[in-house]
Amino acid sequence: MRPSVLIVDDVPANIRVLAGCLSDDYAIHVATGGTEALKLARAVLPDLILLDVVMPDLDGYDVSRQLKADPATADIPLIFVTARDASEDEARGLSLGAVDYITKPVSGAVVRARVKNHLELRAARETLARHNAALLEAAQLREDVDRIMRHDLKGPLTGIIGLPQIILDDGGLSDSQAMFLRLIEENGYKMLSMINLSLDLFKIERGTYCLSPEPVDLLAMLRRLFLEFAGLAGPRALRCCLTVQGREPDLDTIALVSGERLLLYTMLANCLRNALEASPQGGLVAVDVHPGDPTAIAVSNAGVVPWGVREHFFEKYATEGKIGGTGLGAYSARLIAETHGGCVTMETSDETGQTRVVLSLPRGDVSGATGTHPGQVGLVHSSI
Numbered sequence: 001m002r003p004s005v006l007i008v009d010d011v012p013a014n015i016r017v018l019a020g021c022l023s024d025d026y027a028i029h030v031a032t033g034g035t036e037a038l039k040l041a042r043a044v045l046p047d048l049i050l051l052d053v054v055m056p057d058l059d060g061y062d063v064s065r066q067l068k069a070d071p072a073t074a075d076i077p078l079i080f081v082t083a084r085d086a087s088e089d090e091a092r093g094l095s096l097g098a099v100d101y102i103t104k105p106v107s108g109a110v111v112r113a114r115v116k117n118h119l120e121l122r123a124a125r126e127t128l129a130r131h132n133a134a135l136l137e138a139a140q141l142r143e144d145v146d147r148i149m150r151h152d153l154k155g156p157l158t159g160i161i162g163l164p165q166i167i168l169d170d171g172g173l174s175d176s177q178a179m180f181l182r183l184i185e186e187n188g189y190k191m192l193s194m195i196n197l198s199l200d201l202f203k204i205e206r207g208t209y210c211l212s213p214e215p216v217d218l219l220a221m222l223r224r225l226f227l228e229f230a231g232l233a234g235p236r237a238l239r240c241c242l243t244v245q246g247r248e249p250d251l252d253t254i255a256l257v258s259g260e261r262l263l264l265y266t267m268l269a270n271c272l273r274n275a276l277e278a279s280p281q282g283g284l285v286a287v288d289v290h291p292g293d294p295t296a297i298a299v300s301n302a303g304v305v306p307w308g309v310r311e312h313f314f315e316k317y318a319t320e321g322k323i324g325g326t327g328l329g330a331y332s333a334r335l336i337a338e339t340h341g342g343c344v345t346m347e348t349s350d351e352t353g354q355t356r357v358v359l360s361l362p363r364g365d366v367s368g369a370t371g372t373h374p375g376q377v378g379l380v381h382s383s384i
Contacts, residue, residue, distance in 0.1 A: 002025065002026055002027045003025075003026050003027070003047040003048070003119050004026060004027040004028075004029060004044060004046040004047050004048075005022055005026045005027070005028055005029070005046055005047065005048050005049070005050060005115065006029045006030075006031065006037065006040060006041055006044070006046040006048070006049045006050070007019060007022075007028060007029070007030050007031070007050045008030075008031045008032075008033075008034070008037040008049065008050065008051045008052055008055075008060070008063070009032065009050075009052040009055075009081070010032050010033055010052065010054075010055045010056060011052075012032070014052070014081075014104070015030055015032070017106065017108075018050055018081065018106065018111060020108070021106075021108040021111045021112055022111065022112065022115060025112075025116075026047075026115070029044055029046055033055055033056065033057045033058070034055050034057050034058025034059065034060070034062060034063040035057050035058055037049075037051070037058075037063055038058075038063060038066055038067070041067060041073050041076065042070065042072060042073060045072065045073065045076070046076060047076070047077075047119055047122065048076065048077045048078075048079065048115060048118060048119055048122070049067070049076055049077070049078045049079070050079050050081050050102075050111075050115075051063060051064065051078055051079065051080055051081065051098075052080075052081060052082055053080055053082035053084055053089070053093070054082065054083070054084070060080055060082065060093075061092065061093070061096055064078055064080075064093070064096040064097055064098060065096060067097075068096070068097040074097075075122075077099045077100075077118045077119070077121070077122050078097065078098045078099060079098060079099060079100040079101070079102060079114065079115070079118065080093040080098050080100070080101045080102065081102045081104065081106060081111075082101075082102075082103065082104060083103065083104040084103070085103040099118050099121075100114050100118060102114065139206070142202070143199065143202060143203075146198060146199045146202065149195075153195055154192065154195060157188060157191060157192055157195070158192070160184075160188050161185055161188035161189060161192065164181040164182065164184050164185040164188075165185065167181055168181055168182075200262075200263065201332055201335065204335045204336070204339050205335065209339060211259075211260060211339060211340065212260060213258040213259050213260060213340075213364060213365075214258065214259070214260070214261065215256050215257075215258055215366040216256065216257055216258070216259050216260075216261050216264055217254045217255060217256055218255045218256075218257060218264070218268070218289055218295065218297065219242065219244070219249060219253060219254055219255045219289060220254070221261075221264065221265055221268060222242055222268060222272075222287055222289070222297075223242065225265075225268060225269055225272055226240050226242065228269075229272060229273065229276060232273070232276050232277075233276055233285075236279075236281050236282070236283075237281060237282045238276055238279050238281075238282070238283055238284075238285060239282075239283070239284045239285070240272075240276075240284075240285045240286075240287070241284065241285075241286050241287070242287050242288075242289070243286065243287070243288045243289070244288070244289050244290075244291065245288070245289075245290055245291075246288060255289050255291040255295060256291075256363070256366040257295050257340075257361050257362070257363050257364060257366065258362075258363065258364025258365050258366050259340045259361065259364065260340075263336045263339065263340070264336070264340070264361075266332065266333075266336060267332070267333045267336040267337060267359065268297070268359075270329035270330065270332055270333045271297075271299045271329075271330075271333050271357050271359065272285065272287070272299060273329060274329050274330060274357075275299050275300070275301035275355070275357070276301070278301055278303045278305075278355065279301045279302055279303055280302055280303055283301060283302040283303070284301070284302065285299065285300070285301045286298075286299075286300045286301075287299050287300075288300070291363075292363065293362060293363035294342060294360045294361055294362050294363065295360070295361050295362075295363055296358055296359065296360050296361075297358070297359040297361070298356055298357070298358045298359075299356070299357045299358075299359075300354060300355065300356045300357075301354070301355055302353060302354060302355075303353065303354075303355055304348045304349065304350055304353060304354070304355055305346065305348040305355055310346075310348060313330055313346045314330050314331055314333075314334040314344065314346070315331060316328065316331045330344075330346075330357075333357075333359070337359055337360070337361065340361050340362065340364075341361075341362045341364075342359065342360045342361040342362060343359075343360050344357065344358065344359050344360070345357070345358050345360075346358075
């Protein structure tokens with residue numbers, strides 16, 4: 001089906017000239033006045049309109065205003081074709097929504113070229129709009145599927161998590177059997193946290209996440225992470241140390257910020273894991289916390305970030321030379337820090353052979369908090 005063009009001019013000779021230029025390639029509709037043009041445009045919805053300015057009933061500017069005010073015709077490309085060649089006339093026409101301005105007498109080649117170009121642009125915009133709509137639909141589908149999976153997985157997983165405690169309450173187990181049950185329970189909770197986190201990060205990417213902060217003790221959380229990453233650090237004799245403003249803290253020292261516990265845990269875990277994986281054999285990963293507002297957490301390790309990824313370190317999928325690396329750890333850490341109103345930076349030096357990632361978080365409202373969380377403080381020492 002050929003594209004359609006509506007030609008609007010009160011002079012029949014002008015219509016014949018324009019129609020003669022275009023009739024081989026387009027279906028032509030004709031109106032000899034502004035009122036007639038409005039009725040015809042709404043009836044046939046042409047793909048493009050060529051519109052004269054000076055007409056006896058409604059001038060072209062009034063016609064343009066009414067076409068753009070009507071949702072049914074607002075997106076139709078409109079080209080003014082007029083004898084008015086002053087720059088202010090052209091500026092006025094373009095300001096009213098016209099996509100182009102052709103002065104009379106017209107050149108057939110120019111008219112054909114401009115009509116062709118603007119119809120192609122309109123087709124491209126419509127294709128892009130369809131693609132955007134499809135992407136939005138896919139994003140919504142992904143969110144719906146993720147929500148369903150979370151709901152369906154959480155039911156049986158909650159049952160699995162509850163079983164170890166029931167077995168432990170019955171007694172009669174050896175120490176190793178009790179330890180294995182505790183590991184099953186702990187890993188079940190980890191899986192449950194991962195399920196809860198998956199959709200949260202997706203919402204953060206889309207800017208639709210609603211933060212629900214609570215007081216969180218960063219030192220207790222870091223001590224817990226040191227324990228959990230012992231399996232990663234041990235085989236390569238890596239050492240981790242935790243300090244507060246350069247000094248080893250007492251076990252009752254706290255560093256509170258207001259944030260979401262699971263998100264902050266994930267942010268710190270990603271930074272610590274990256275530092276451990278990047279460290280050489282026997283290396284030291286140092287975490288130094290500076291309480292205050294903002295609170296800063298500096299994670300330092302031996303080794304430098306490859307040149308190819310330095311400028312894109314916190315971008316999605318940015319990774320180089322790391323076996324199994326996804327490029328998502330630093331990216332998600334940045335998202336989480338920014339969601340909390342903070343930021344994250346990275347410094348790497350070829351001279352010192354060191355890399356330092358600094359997380360900065362606003363302290364927020366931590367009034368009335370004890371700074372502890374059941375099962376965290378006092379479990380481990382500040383180094384592994």
